[in-house]
Amino acid sequence: MGSYIVRRILQMIPVVVLVTIFVFLMLHLSGDPITLLSGGGEALDQQQIAAIRAQYNLDRPLPLQYFIWLGKVFRGDLGTSIVTQQPVAYELKSRIPVTLELGLFAWLFSLVIAIPAGVLSATRRGSLEDTTATVLTIGGLAIPGFWLGIMLIFLFSVHWRLLPPFGFVSVFHNPIEGIKSQILPVIALGLGGAALNMRQMRSAMLEVLAQDYIRTARAKGLKERKVIWLHAFRNSILPVVTIMGLQIGRIIGGAVVVENIFAISGVGRLMVQSILTRDFAVVQAIVLFISVTVLISNLLTDLLYAYIDPRIRYT
DSSP states (O other): OHHHHHHHHHHHHHHHHHHHHHHHHHHHHTOOHHHHHTTTTTSSOHHHHHHHHHHTTTTSOHHHHHHHHHHHHHTTOOOBOTTTOSBHHHHHHTTHHHHHHHHHHHHHHHHHHHHHHHHHHHHTTTSHHHHHHHHHHHHHHHSOHHHHHHHHIIIIIIISOOSOSSOOOOTTTOHHHHHHHHHHHHHHHHHHHHHHHHHHHHHHHHHHHTSHHHHHHHHTTOOHHHIIIIIIHHHHHHHHHHHHHHHHHHHHHHHHHHHHHTTOOSHHHHHHHHHHTTOHHHHHHHHHHHHHHHHHHHHHHHHHHHHHOTTOOOO
16 A cells, blocks of 8 residues: 555656646746736836846746746745745745635535435435435536525625625634635535535445345345445445545635635635736646645545445555
8 A cells, every 4th residue: 555655646746747837838828927017017127127037037948947946846945926025835824724624614515415415315216305406416516606606695695694795714713703704605615516426426326226235135124224324325435435536626626716706815816816917936836736635635535445445455
């Protein structure tokens, strides 16, 4: 197992490098950050612009710029923001915990809703509960996250005045206010994943319930609850685990939209602001954070396979 983890970590390195190279090139094709910062070249003279370019290595060839940035990253230096003149690590320090907390609760919300609903829908196939769950699932998959977020604000904040429309309070600092501030963004961020997980859970459960060993367990006189949760559930959860791991990236990507709708100062909102101002160093650091997070979540998902199913062994 240890050698497998080491191999996977080594395989992550070229993936991260390729992703950062692609984003680096796209950013430089989008325009010149110094021109935007200087108001189209009118606020600063040419000598000042040249000095700023030299300060941020923007006067170097593109390949050299990238390798300078990469070398700093390996030394733990993510660079300096062109806009705020602050170290990028300082900019991310207060933002990453916000996005991780929001994403964690959205992920847990999708599981808490999806797994019981999927099991119930599969065990009562064709019933009213199954039909209702299917309709809600289709709706959850069809509704865009940004539209859902706006509707939630309109209903629960503007119309009924039950929950705050924007802002973020950590549950770990103030549980009551934290729950209030996160209910709407968590629903907007996690509902699509809940719908997808529910459909996958239902399909996997129906397939397992049709197996011979399930019929044998029932013929032996086991209670239906034990048949479902001890025999069927564990074998049905593996396909769902795959979706769960892949949804980490989807949730972090969705945070870009949700954080802007609810005015949450997380990584997603910072990324949009940095793209608009062409703050290359900040965007590069955020992409690095997202790519590493997704790769680590995929590795943890694979390791979870072996824990759930003893037949799976990594060497």
